Amino acid sequence: MSIKIGIIGAGGMANYHVPGFRQGGGEVIALCDVNEAAAQKAAAKHGITRVFTDVGVMLKTMPELDAVSVIVPNKFHAPLALQCLAAGRHVFCEKPPALSAKQMAQMLVAAKKAKKKLMFNFNNRARPESYAMMDYVASGAVGTINTCQARWIRRTGIPGFGGWFTTKALSGGGPLIDLLHMIDLGLFFMGYPDPAHVLARTFDTHITDKSFKGPWGIPDVANGVTDVEAAAHGFITFKTGQAMSFQVSWAEMNQREEVSVTFQGTKAGGMVRRLFGVDGIDATGIDSCELYSQEHGRPVNRSILVPPDEAMGRIRSAANFVRAITGAEAPLNTPEQALALMRIIDGAYKSSATGKPVAL
The missing domain is CATH 3.30.360.10 (Dihydrodipicolinate Reductase; domain 2)
Known part of the structure; x- marks a missing residue:
């Protein structure tokens, strides 16, 4: 069974996340951005059929989503990761992990509680x-x-x-x-x-x-x-x-x-x-x-x-996230390291x- 993924954020890093997830064997089936025009444009570019402007709506209406990718300004990394983990999804987040170690500690606890992967795009x-x-x-x-x-x-x-x-x-x-x-x-x-x-x-x-x-x-x-x-x-x-x-x-x-x-x-x-x-x-x-x-x-x-x-x-970093979820590869990074x-x-x-x- 392939991992089904939703993208949060229509920015340029989707140009790497989407092919990476697909390379790892995942399916990208949704894209969400508060800017609907940007979301529609990015979704069309990457062949993604479902478009949302509200993360909560995407998570609620698409129970088949296994994981999400967070590509937004740094301030929103922790809140969105926490929201998605609480909804039972694996999370792949752009760097930096959060604005502070305090936020990152909250994310680590949430990932353990949800028993889900929390990984970051430490692509180097x-x-x-x-x-x-x-x-x-x-x-x-x-x-x-x-x-x-x-x-x-x-x-x-x-x-x-x-x-x-x-x-x-x-x-x-x-x-x-x-x-x-x-x-x-x-x-x-x-x-x-x-x-x-x-x-x-x-x-x-x-x-x-x-x-x-x-x-x-x-x-x-x-x-x-x-x-x-x-x-x-x-x-x-x-x-x-x-x-x-x-x-x-x-x-x-x-x-x-x-x-x-x-x-x-x-x-x-x-x-x-x-x-x-x-x-x-x-x-x-x-x-x-x-x-x-x-x-x-x-x-x-x-x-x-x-x-x-x-x-x-x-x-390759995005591909590793999908393979880590399926157990095909060890995760390249951990919340403890973050x-x-x-x-x-x-x-x-x-x-x-x-x-x-x-x-x-």
Whole structure:
């Protein structure tokens, strides 16, 4: 029996969720958005027959729905996930998991109570490079990862001014919460150790300078709010003795956009990286997956060759959700990991506000 799925939100990420769910063997049978015209347009594009403007109505009138996909501004992730879990549906939610660790904890409890899958689109775990690197980590070839550097840095990548991305009440913050992928991927490689402390600083330099706007065509909102950071830098320690530094930005004087995790293990180091020739344009990306070791007294660098994936794991991540429901694959992420990640993000914002390390 195939898994039947409803999409909540007619945004661009449906372009990845829908084919991903279908690749995993699921059926996408409904789409809901408060903007009926947008919902009708997206449904027609993806061949979805049922269209709704109210989530409650969709859940009530379509008991055959097994799962939902949440593709809406960050503020609504937790409320919609909680609503759908309470209605007995599995949930696949866009990142970030929620606006805070408190909300994420509520979602975890709700998923356990409902006995349903709650997963998030941490799509960089599903990139071919990440799958390949995890094979080496799982085999023991890397040993224990002592330290890790996580980076998603942009030179001109502010996603519009005055819209929900730059309004903290709707987004939860700027690049720290928006570009959390590399922090998550580094934690994934490290075994998701329990965080102990975080020290961080955020910077709002350039956040109102329109020459730093990203190339995605997101419109500015006249008289809208822009009250989030442009960049965040920090350092995390873990109860295991491991450590991670991170650098995330929408607007900094970098050479080029870089999306990367570099780590140092007891047996080998490694790197997964994408470099963009033009900020935010995937077609210009250069992907690398490398291992660094010492063999026979000599440094050895290995390039791991994998198929290209311009979707950066987004389709594969959605497919994994369906396969996790059916038991065909292990889930790529868990609510417990999402909670640990949100604790780190909350702590980083608190550390920046207080100027002190924060115990987690």
